[in-house]
Amino acid sequence: MRAPIPSTTTSPFERLREQAQLLWRDRQEDSVPVILVGTATCGRAAGALEVFQAIKEVVQKQNLNCLVHEVGCLGHCYAEPLVIIRKPGYPSICYHHVNPVLAENLILNFLLKDDPCFEFILGALEENDLIPSFSDFPRSKFERRIILKNCGQIDPDDIQDYIAHGGYEALSIALQMHPEKIVGEIKRSGLRGLGGAGFPTGEKWTVCRHSPGEPKYLICNGDEGDPGAFMDRTVLESDPHSVLEGMIIAAYAIGAQHGVLYVRAEYPLAVEKMQKALRQAEAWNLLGNHILGSPFSFDIQLFQGSGAFVCGEATALTASIEGKPGIPRHRPPRLAVKGLFGKPTVLNNVKTLALVPHIMRNGADAFVELGTRKSKGTAVFALAGKVVNTGLVEVPMGTTLRQLVFEVGGGVSQGKHFKAVQIGGPSGGCLPEQALDIPIDFDSLEESGAMMGSGGMVVLDQDDCMVEVARYFLDFTQKESCGKCTPCRLGTKQMLDILEDITKGRGKMEDLETLQQLAEDVKKGSLCGLGRSAPNPVLTTLRYFREEYEPHLQEGRCPALMCQDLMAFYILPQKCARGCDACVGTCTVEAISTDKKRRIKVIDQKKCVKCGICMKACPPQYNAVIRLSPPSLVPTSTVG
Amino acid sequence: MDDVLEIRERTREIVARSERTQGNLIPILQQIQSELGYLPHEAMLEVARFLNIPEVDVYSVATFYNQFRLTPPGKHSIRVCMGTACHIKGGHITLAAWQRRLHIGPGETTPDQEFDLDTVACVGCCVMAPVTVVDHKMEAKADPTRVDGILLSYQIQKEKTSKEEQ
Secondary structure, eight states, X not given: OOOOOOOSOSSHHHHHHXXXXXXXXXXXXXXXXXXXXXXXXXXXXXTHHHHHHHHHHHHHHTTOOOEEEEEOOOSOGGGOSOEEEEOTTSOOEEEOSOOHHHHHHHIIIIIISSOOOGGGEEEEXXXXXXXXXXXXXXXXXXXXXXXXXXXTTSOTTOHHHHHXXXXXXHHHHHTTSOHHHHHHHHHHHTOBOTTTTOOBHHXXXXXXXXXXXXXXXXXXXXXXXXXXXXXXHHHHHHOHHHHHHHHHHHHHHHTOSEEEEEEEXXXXXXXXXXXXXXXXXXXXXXXXXXXXXXXXOBEEXXXXXXXXXXXXXXXXXXXXXXXXXXXXXXXXXXXXXSOGGGSOEEEEEHHHHHHHHHHHHHOHHHHHTSXXXXXXXXXXXXXXXXXXXXXXXXXXXXXXXXXXXXXXXXXXGXXXXXXXXXXXXXXXXXXXXXXXXXXXSHHHHHHTTOOOTTSEEEEEETTOOHHHHHHHHHHHHHHHOOSOSXXXXXXXXXXXXXXXXXXXXXXXXXXXHHHHHHHHHHHHXXXXXXXXXXXXXXXXXXXXXXXXXXXXHHTSOOTTSOOGGGOEEEEOTTTOOTTOOXXXXXXXXXXXXXXXXXXXXXXXXXXXXXXXXXXXXXXXXXXXXXXXXXXXXXXXXXXX | OOOHHHHHXXXXXXXXXXXXXXXXXXXXXXXXXXXXSSOOHHHHHHHHHHHTOOHHHXXXXXXXXXXXXXXXXXXXXXXXXXOHXXXXXXXXXXHHHHHHHHOOOTTEEOTTSSEEEEEESOOSOGGGOSOEEETTEEETTOOHHHHHHHHHHHHHHHHHHHHHHO
């Protein structure tokens, strides 16, 4: 880390910024191409590190004068690994599905010659006459990147890159304001907690600011426990300083001296990036004593969450920082009055805090214009499941679910039919086609029976059984229940038992009544958010997909052909290509054999583990493997 | 890591880096697990002594959180993601495949100490579902065929090294 250089300008921040911009100009210098490789966790899973290595090797071998940087995630995760090349005279071009061989070719053909390799381009970052840009994508009509603005475009390991892009400017403005005024500005912006509950941030800050007790704490909640959600992970990995800046401003506003950054240990890369960012911020006097020469001092400790879903709940989270099991307590007193170590504490989600610098820089008025009457600003969603464009997307509040799934997400993959969208993880619900036109905001979603949650959105298609999905979530919450209160501990277990019976074909019609009753009781009687929202997946599936429960109970049939005990794989003799052995070769349990007389393939139902690999392996021109439910439909002559 | 004295010695080294406050309990346990691979009984007793808290408090934290394991891990760690996206793309089928091949359940280690198998709630790599984290490396789209492939590569590797040793 280069130490800040002395300069004639007065303010310490001005000096930092000058230095960062100077460095940035060097990098932007017209003669030097820049190569950016997205190496966030999703990119790495797709092989981005190998691509990065390959690029460095070619650059060295060719003795090229260019810069190669690792950046975070652009949000277009379906196209990973992504590489952005900025060559002077060209717009910044983003390439998709890059592998080491392609990476080498891009450098040889584009950097050394002048062939931009059009066939591998995903899009250009800026609008231009040569190459279609991201802004021409149908999704860009809906997207509005504020939290994700820097993600995938700046080097998360380099604080100067962040500063050169306008970073920490908001902090320098804030430090010259009275804290009361900052709280007022956040209140006016209508910012609500993006962790899921949507509590007004400004109100939380006010209570904490005026609560007696020293020292005060500020906690950033990065314990993204919802399965199917990865927004916080991406922000922490791709733009760590935006979160730190938000934390420092918030701490100054509420008068906190100590901060805790709570990141789950399952995100090792996010932990690493945040640790690096913390060290840099300390070295640049953006953390520590007398921040930027002001009287304000603040430090941040990084705490790794140890894998308990309930720790997403505020009082459980503070208990875990105190070195206790993460068991929630009664509220009130609220955290803002009596929180960590019994002191007034504000706990905000990663995305909420990442929005704070934006609001301080651009003003509350600009922020208020985005969103709906009661939910302001934007929301980040992680699109996953059976959708074409999986990845991260940020849209203004009020965008409809239909726009999000079909316009931004590109619809259901493999041309299948949309069935439901699961939103909000284990606390949320499954919404059907007819609910897709509701606008995404805290209140509309809650009315529909789901909830905003942290922003995980999993698209389900015709092959997904809603009973099984409800069972899956109950299995999750039942295991993660801390066990303190009876409705949650026993209620979720009873509901899970019933759902398991149904998916195994052992259910009775009156189970539905019991299930409904139990779900409502657990919702009303539980102590914390985990128990109060755990029945949501059951209640929403009962409300919108009752017709899927009934065949399970009455005929032992799973309409989606998913529940393993209620279905079987079968090879249609008339469709099976006799000379092809694809299914036999892929079956991992050797359950498929060739019928000697007719040479067609036959599944031994006793050996079959119903993994479905044979169905994927069967070439599309034959499509001979089908699923049948109930399993008794399999013709007996071919069994065994 | 069977030697009680050695465990005690190494635990003392680890705890000595921290202050004696209960707030450090989880970071200390995390550090022990990252260095020793698990939380041996003797190490937990040592932590309780160091922080001057009842032994049961250490045990209750160690058993409350999913991250901690009380038995020695295998040489290679297999973590099957059970997130929503992985589930609908067959995460449970992948887990079943690992169980079938390794003959152990989640939370267990193979008798030859080669592999330990466990589930993880979600690693946030939903786009690559179903995911298995093998020795801290994400294996994208890990279906039962891939499971066999991964195990085969370990087997070949093992045979190669044992040949070289001969």
